[in-house]
Amino acid sequence: MKCPHCGDANSRVVDTRSTGDGIRRRRECETCHKRFTTYEHVAASLLIVKSDGRREPYDRQKLMHGILIACAKRPIPQVSIEAMVDSVEEELAALGRTEVKSNYVGSLVLEHLRQLDPMAYIRFAMVYLQMSDLEVVQQHIGRILPPA
Template identity: 40%
Template sequence: MRCPFCQNEDTQVKDSRPTEDKSAIRRRRFCPACGARFTTFERVQLRELMVVKKNNRRVPFDRHKLERSLDIALRKRPVEPERVERMINGIVRRLESMGDGDVTSEQIGQLVMEGLASLDQVAYVRYASVYRNFREVSDFERFLGKMSGEESDLAGQA
């Protein structure tokens, strides 16, 4: 592993342990060249995922892009980082178990919407406003009206 500070390629692992949700290995590393310490995470990747965009362009799946979009939606919301990490891991596992490794950006967006709906309603609306490309206040009103209708349908079934 290359040192992120001095680019030395000979770093040493000082400690390894699984993350809390057991989805990755956390490694504390030391660089003998510059003395820096840093942490890396090692995750199992079942298959190489390719995202098919709306314009049919194919790009490699980027977990960090998913994390960043959720960070934006959840900014200043009272949601524990562990719950967000579990949600991301669940989304990635579901994507990896789909078909041949090609997933559409719509499938990813839908899985994120499902996860956010149960995680935080405000973040769900924030994400939906970008994902569904809201342009006017009336778009929000329609979306919130549908949400209210779904909640009353669920309350009626209970």
């Protein structure tokens, strides 16, 4: 388990609990001493089905990377992003599925981002959902902004 903060592979488990379909572990990095959460079921066996039908193992780092790009230069604390990814993973684990479509994962993230930061929400929607259609972008903007 690599630390999401510094990338070090050594961590110790500070708390373990089961969540319906998986095991949630709270870990502390032995290098930077920051804490992070891992979900063994999600990490170990969930496959993400991409839009072209290819499947790849769920990758927290990859999801986090996409979110960080969307949140670049926005006033969003790193802990909020971590907590958001934790929630998304909890929601994925709660499905009890072995495969989930990538755009479903995207929609979970969007629901959280919508509450967190409108600009990051739009950026993530455009990249993750590959929104090339301006009308779709506009619909998304319409969802987060009150009518003028």
